[in-house]
Amino acid sequence: MFGGGSVGRIAVDCYRVLTNNDIESTIVYGRGVPPKDVTTYKIGNTAGIYLHVLLTRLFDACGYGSYFATKKLIRYLEEYNPDVIHMHNLHGYYINVFLLFDYLKKTNKRVIWTLHDCWSYTGHCPYYSLEKCEKWKTGCKKCIRKHEHPKSLFWDGSKRNYNDKRRSFCGVDRMTIVTPSQWLKREVQQSFLKEYPIEVINNGIDVNVFYPRDNSVREKYRIGDKFVILGVANVWGYPKGLDVFEYLADTLDFRKYQIIMVGLTEMQIKNIDKRILALKHTESVDELAELYSAADVFLNPTRCDNFPTTNLEAQACGTPVITFTGTGSPESVGCECGIIVEQNDLEGIKEAILECQKNPKSIEACVEHANNYKKEIAYTQYLELYMQG
Structure with a gap:
C-alpha cells in the first residue's frame, strides 16, 4: 500500500x-x-x-x-x-x-x-x-x-x-x-x-534528508526562543497520545513553551487548543526535517507502535525524544538521547520535558545514535x- x-x-x-x-x-x-x-x-x-x-x-x-x-x-x-x-x-x-x-x-x-x-x-x-x-x-x-x-x-x-x-x-x-x-x-x-x-x-531512515537544519521554522511562526515541543503522526487520536498534548496545553506556561503538532486533520485543527501550533500532514521531508530541527524535544507519547521512525528522524536532526513504555518505541531512543516515561504517566511526561530543558541532551549524541539506523x-x-x- x-x-x-x-x-x-x-x-x-x-x-x-x-x-x-x-x-x-x-x-x-x-x-x-x-x-x-x-x-x-x-x-x-x-x-x-x-x-x-x-x-x-x-x-x-x-x-x-x-x-x-x-x-x-x-x-x-x-x-x-x-x-x-x-x-x-x-x-x-x-x-x-x-x-x-x-x-x-x-x-x-x-x-x-x-x-x-x-x-x-x-x-x-x-x-x-x-x-x-x-x-x-x-x-x-x-x-x-x-x-x-x-x-x-x-x-x-x-x-x-x-x-x-x-x-x-x-x-x-x-x-x-x-x-x-x-x-x-x-x-x-x-x-x-x-x-x-x-x-x-x-x-x-535517510540521513541525507534528516540532519540538523537552520531555525527558519522559528522565524516563520514567530516562536522566538520559546522551548519547542514537537509531535508528529499520520493519524492523531488517543492511541498516538493526542490527550497528552492537550494536557500539556492546559498545564504549561505558554509564555515559555510552544507546542507544535504535525499531521492533524482540518477538523482537529479547528477544535484544538489555540495555544498549540497545529499543522496538517506534510509530504515535504525537508519541511519535516526543519520542524524536527527547530524543536527542543520530540514528544512521542504513543500507546500503539512497533518501531516508529519518527523517533529516529528527530534524533537525526539533533532533537532528543520523550516516549512511553509499553511498545517498541523506546528501542529507537539512544541512552543519551531522550527519556522513557511509564505509559500514561502524564506528570512524568511534564517532568521529562522540564528535565530536557534544564539539562539539554547533546545534539551530536542524537545524530550519532540515529546514524546507526541508516x-x-x-x-x-x-x-x-x-x-x-
Missing part, C-alpha cells in the same frame, strides 16, 4: 536495492499510487476494496474478501515464478489472506513476512497494548477492540478470525518472519507464529536474507 505510511517506502527501497544489485523484482500492491520508475502489479480494483471494507464492517471479515482479485494474483505469481516472496501488511482490504497462504504452502517458495503490527496473530486488532489484552496468547473472543481498525460495526468475528489465521498462517515450510523491533519479536514468540524463525531488522543498513540485511537458501 502506497501513501500514508512507511510500508510502501520500505517496499520501494527494497526494490531499488535489488535493482542496483541486478536482481529482478516486482512490487505487488493493493492501494495508493506507486513511483513511476517501479515495476508493479496492482491487486484488484476500487470496487473490490469497497466490498472488502463492507464485509469487514458487517461481519468482522478483514482478510476474507477480494476472492477473485487474489485468484488472479495467484495466477500472476505462478507465471512470474519468483524465487522469494516478501510480504508486508496484509490487512488493507485488498487480498484474501487464506487463499494466499494456501498458495504459499503449495508452491514451496522462500517466503519472508515483515510484520509491522500485531494483526497477523490476533483475532482482530493490530495492537492490544492500550487494553493490555492477552487473549491472543490462547485464543481471541469477545473482542473489546472490534470497533477499532479494522472496524466492525456489529459482528464480533474474533474467535473465528483467530482460529482461521492459526490454521492458515502456520505450516509454511520456508517462511521467515521479520520484525522491526525486539518488542514485537518477543510478542510473536508468544503467539501461534512462534514456529517460524524470527529476525529483527530495524526500520531505517536505511542502507536495513536493506543490506534484507538483501542478505533474500540470498539465504
Whole structure:
C-alpha cells in the first residue's frame, strides 16, 4: 500500500536495492499510487476494496474478501515464478489472506513476512497494548477492540478470525518472519507464529534528508526562543497520545513553551487548543526535517507502535525524544538521547520535558545514535536474507 505510511517506502527501497544489485523484482500492491520508475502489479480494483471494507464492517471479515482479485494474483505469481516472496501488511482490504497462504504452502517458495503490527496473530486488532489484552496468547473472543481498525460495526468475528489465521498462517515450510523491533519479536514468540524463525531488522531512515537544519521554522511562526515541543503522526487520536498534548496545553506556561503538532486533520485543527501550533500532514521531508530541527524535544507519547521512525528522524536532526513504555518505541531512543516515561504517566511526561530543558541532551549524541539506523543498513540485511537458501 502506497501513501500514508512507511510500508510502501520500505517496499520501494527494497526494490531499488535489488535493482542496483541486478536482481529482478516486482512490487505487488493493493492501494495508493506507486513511483513511476517501479515495476508493479496492482491487486484488484476500487470496487473490490469497497466490498472488502463492507464485509469487514458487517461481519468482522478483514482478510476474507477480494476472492477473485487474489485468484488472479495467484495466477500472476505462478507465471512470474519468483524465487522469494516478501510480504508486508496484509490487512488493507485488498487480498484474501487464506487463499494466499494456501498458495504459499503449495508452491514451496522462500517466503519472508515483515510484520509491522500485531494483526497477523490476533483475532482482530493490530495492537492490544492500550487494553493490555492477552487473549491472543490462547485464543481471541469477545473482542473489546472490534470497533477499532479494522472496524466492525456489529459482528464480533474474533474467535473465528483467530482460529482461521492459526490454521492458515502456520505450516509454511520456508517462511521467515521479520520484525522491526525486539518488542514485537518477543510478542510473536508468544503467539501461534512462534514456529517460524524470527529476525529483527530495524526500520531505517535517510540521513541525507534528516540532519540538523537552520531555525527558519522559528522565524516563520514567530516562536522566538520559546522551548519547542514537537509531535508528529499520520493519524492523531488517543492511541498516538493526542490527550497528552492537550494536557500539556492546559498545564504549561505558554509564555515559555510552544507546542507544535504535525499531521492533524482540518477538523482537529479547528477544535484544538489555540495555544498549540497545529499543522496538517506534510509530504515535504525537508519541511519535516526543519520542524524536527527547530524543536527542543520530540514528544512521542504513543500507546500503539512497533518501531516508529519518527523517533529516529528527530534524533537525526539533533532533537532528543520523550516516549512511553509499553511498545517498541523506546528501542529507537539512544541512552543519551531522550527519556522513557511509564505509559500514561502524564506528570512524568511534564517532568521529562522540564528535565530536557534544564539539562539539554547533546545534539551530536542524537545524530550519532540515529546514524546507526541508516536505511542502507536495513536493506543490506534484507538483501542478505533474500540470498539465504
